[in-house]
Amino acid sequence: MADVRRKSINIGGFAHKNPIPNACRIGNLLISGVILGRDPQTNEMPADIATQCANMFAHMKAIVEAGGGSTDDIIKMTVWLQDRSQRAPVNVEWLKMFPDEHSRPARHAQQMDMEGGALVQCDFAAVIG
Secondary structure (H helix, E strand, C coil): CCCCCEEEECECCECCCCCCCCEEEECCEEEECCEECCCCCCCCCCCCHHHHHHHHHHHHHHHHHHCCCCHHHEEEEEEEECCCCCCHHHHHHHHHHCCCCCCCCEEEEEECCCCCCCCEEEEEEEECC
C-alpha cells in the first residue's frame, strides 16, 4: 500500500451512519467529525444531557488517542446544544477533562435543532506532536 498522507481515524463503539470517519489526520493536525453522546455499548441516545455529555467527552478522548494524541493536544472545541442554556453539564465534563484554567482549548457553543434525541454534540481540532 502506498504511503497515505491523509489518515482516517475511527474508534469502536461510535460510528457515523454515513461513510465518514470519526476524525481525519494529516501531519500533526487532527480534525473530528461531529461527536454525539450515544452510549458506546448500546448505540442508543441517553435521554438526559448529563449522560450524553459524559459519553461525548469519552468519545472525544478516545478519538484523539486513536489519532496518536491526547486531550492535551486539543486546541479548539465547538459544542452545539439543543438548548444553549444547558451548558452546566458540558462544563462538568469540560472541567474534568481540562482542570487547569491556564491550559484549556478554545471553545464555542451554539444552539441548534438536533435529531434522534441528541441534546448536545461537538467537534474538535487537535495539534499532535
